Amino acid sequence: MRGSLSWLVADAAWSPGAVGPAPSERCGSATRWTACARAAVSLPLREAGPAPRSVQRLSRPGDTGRSLPLVAARRIALGPSAASPLFQCYQPVVRLDSIAGNWQRLDGGAMFGNCPRTLWARWCAPDAENRIRLACRGLLVREDSGRTVLLETGVGSFFEPKLRARYGVEPGHHVLLTSLQALGVAPERVDVIVLSHLHFDHAGGLLTAWQDGEAPRLAFENANYVVSEAAYQRALAPHPRDRASFIAELPALLEQTGRLELTRGPRSQTLGDRYRLTYSDGHTPGMLLTTVDADEGPITFMADLVPGVPWAHVPITMGYDRFPERLIEEKAAVLAEIHRAGGRLFFTHDPEVAVGRLSLDDRGRYLVTDAQPELRA
Numbered sequence: 001m002r003g004s005l006s007w008l009v010a011d012a013a014w015s016p017g018a019v020g021p022a023p024s025e026r027c028g029s030a031t032r033w034t035a036c037a038r039a040a041v042s043l044p045l046r047e048a049g050p051a052p053r054s055v056q057r058l059s060r061p062g063d064t065g066r067s068l069p070l071v072a073a074r075r076i077a078l079g080p081s082a083a084s085p086l087f088q089c090y091q092p093v094v095r096l097d098s099i100a101g102n103w104q105r106l107d108g109g110a111m112f113g114n115c116p117r118t119l120w121a122r123w124c125a126p127d128a129e130n131r132i133r134l135a136c137r138g139l140l141v142r143e144d145s146g147r148t149v150l151l152e153t154g155v156g157s158f159f160e161p162k163l164r165a166r167y168g169v170e171p172g173h174h175v176l177l178t179s180l181q182a183l184g185v186a187p188e189r190v191d192v193i194v195l196s197h198l199h200f201d202h203a204g205g206l207l208t209a210w211q212d213g214e215a216p217r218l219a220f221e222n223a224n225y226v227v228s229e230a231a232y233q234r235a236l237a238p239h240p241r242d243r244a245s246f247i248a249e250l251p252a253l254l255e256q257t258g259r260l261e262l263t264r265g266p267r268s269q270t271l272g273d274r275y276r277l278t279y280s281d282g283h284t285p286g287m288l289l290t291t292v293d294a295d296e297g298p299i300t301f302m303a304d305l306v307p308g309v310p311w312a313h314v315p316i317t318m319g320y321d322r323f324p325e326r327l328i329e330e331k332a333a334v335l336a337e338i339h340r341a342g343g344r345l346f347f348t349h350d351p352e353v354a355v356g357r358l359s360l361d362d363r364g365r366y367l368v369t370d371a372q373p374e375l376r377a
Helices: 106-111 116-124 161-166 174-180 200-207 231-235 251-256 325-340
Strands: 044-048 076-078 095-099 104-107 131-133 136-144 146-152 193-196 224-228 260-263 275-280 287-292 299-303 344-346 355-360 366-372
Touching: 095 174, 104 106, 106 116, 106 131, 136 251, 224 231, 224 287, 231 251, 231 260, 275 325, 325 355
Parallel strands: 146 193, 193 224, 224 260, 299 344
Antiparallel strands: 044 076, 095 136, 104 131, 136 146, 275 287, 287 299, 344 355, 355 366
16 A cells, blocks of 8 residues: 555543453454454553643655544553453454664673673673674564555664774664565655664664765655654653663654654554554653564564563563663563463564564463564564
């Protein structure tokens, strides 16, 4: 589908629910789910307070000129209060593909917080500078409608050479664009890009490769962009502790497109009903976890809540996390729901595993099973 999007205005009082239906609760055939009503067990939630009703208009090249107002729903965040039901199940997408981006190397101690080096070095071998190699992969969704949705863009190659060396970004070219082209997807044919947050290793791939003397510009000229309002506001006014994690020019570039949606609730008007949004504040305010319904069950882009397999162990956090204890609580709730639903986890930073499922060991700890180095579904 090119030139237009199907819009759905969300109810401002809508409450988010389960990460996905349990396999036994799916309806319809193996390749199509029909709409049905069911009482789903939802995540424990707290309401983060009412939001002002604001209007934002989205348009894109080729549209008929009509832009639709987006009703600002209340932002919902994870917390300890009672659960709310969700009564939906959805049609699956046609194809999911993991998309390789540039690699980066970050300090292993920073990536594992208060976990001792003697433990984390068994999981991720450090180099001579104590850095570990991290993937920056995205998830490409190609819908039966023909629409193309990209969850995240990785670090890209926007850094000038000095910073590229500091963060161990390799190789020098924009790998994500090459990976998309290999699947027959040109950057101008990407319809929607969803960003969990705007740290450079998740959003840097939005930009073209660094060129001496040239200002940064967006690599995806026709895309609509989806990011949470809280994450966007953090990028506009970062704390001194995380200012270096943001790209100063990026918020203005996104806003200038006129195709930026800032989300507050469990649905995006741009994405529609087959995508569900959950919010986490432990790593950075308003980090977006996107769940996509697919033929093999729901798959959740875990972003920096669980950046890779070792972090599926609930107590493991990063030194970059804003509130580690809150992140642990959020992680426990999200993983419990994914496990209950028989869902899959998509990892953006794990160097070897793109997707996996959860099981419990005899001590009640989560293990990642059915681990796959890439996703082609």
